[in-house]
Amino acid sequence: MLDIKFIRENTQKVKDVCKIKKDDANIDKILELDDERKKILVEVEELKHQRNDASLEIAAKKKNKEDASELIADMQYVSAKIRELDEKINEIIAARDEIMARVPNIPHESVPRGESEKDNVVREEWGKKPVFDFEPKDHLTIAENLEIFDFPRGAKISGSGFPVLRGAGARLNRALIDFFLDAHRKNGYTEIQPPFFVNAQSAFGTGQIPKSKEQMYYAGEDDLYAIPTAEVPVTNLYRDEYIDEKNLPVKMCAYSACFRREAGSYGKDTKGFLRVHQFDKVELVKLAHPDNSYNELESLRKDAEIILQKLELPYRVLALCDADLSFAAAKCYDLEVWAAGEKKWLEVSSCSNFEAFQATRINIRFRRNGGKPEFVHTLNGSGVATARILVAILENYQTKDGAVIVPKVLRPYMDGLEEIANSRI
């Protein structure tokens, strides 16, 4: 959430950003409501001042056994008025915040200008796309032959988009999670095991509510949301807390299952494992000093890239243009891995700096040299999701006879297994 002061002082800039991001938040209405709030606030504070003075006087009179009934009668009127105005202010604030919660973050100056995702800029490309002396198959065909995915039974027990992994497929997925966590731990991230359900306040804090509420599974009986990413519980860990300046940046990594309803996205990249309702992901989260948060974004991105490099998967780095930037992000890099069967780049990680946008909502602060409280900057990135990595591994490491070579770095996690030729291993 942007600060009301910031909106007031940078009205035109905020409006421009809304336009670029095709967001219809009514900025003028926010300012109008806030002006009204201030006006009434002055009035009600004056009345409260009156009442406080009168209360002292009444107390003094009672002590001296004097009659205070006239003053009390006056204050009855004043108190009624105060109540009325307080109520009005609360209504105004609620209306103002309702709109403010829908105003997107301001892109950092280094973010490229653009109209759509087509204007994202490729910053780097790493590795070589594999070359085959046969026609490479797509991951579904490979997985089906090896009997390591079981989508039909997943659909039977839960519904379409809930994958079942079997045998070597399940082991490969688990190996990836372990490998990711170990790699990040060695890079100084503290491993967190978070709850997979969160309350509404947490979902609001990281920005899923109200903007993308319909994308989350909701357990109404208990008023809990299934997390779409570990970013939600992990970023909220320090909600309403102060962090000692010398402990910044706080670096955390967390594995979680991720649940996404993907409402409205059918028809686009929905094949097989590319877009599913439940998948596994290791997330990186940093709480950083504002002076250093863009350096931290670069190193976060590198920490995610190392995973892809060690898996020897060709990938590229995109700098998202302002129009494609998500609601809460000020800057974002996407990592896309090459899938030889699909012959497509697959997004496997988004590394974002949210600056103070999330911290303002969830109130995570520090004191610069022990001075005034300031909001930290929050950052996160996938490090990474297993589903699309599985796709890339199956397609890039496939052999002519339909087997899949296990990437070297994963072998220690799979009892030294070098090749997957069927599910029963």
Add this chain to the structure above:
RNA sequence: GGAGAGAUGGCAGAGUGGUCGAUUGCGGCGGACUCGAAAUCCGUUGUAGGGCUUGUUUCUACCGAGGGUUCGAAUCCCUCUCUCUCCGCCA
């Protein structure tokens, strides 16, 4: 699920209707003493929002959250959340 106890400033812990933003202790900060430090003594100590003459200024709010009673609530009443103890159930 049932019964009970509790939630107060960075921490500990008083306060049960009227100068209470809140006694006190610890911690922090400043100073004295000291070559320096410890100990001791003295002083100081939160957050947010607003007004204006922008000031070591003034006002308002904040004692888990939200309502209520009252001229006035940390204090009384209601609802909720969380923590602890006991009982029940259970991976």
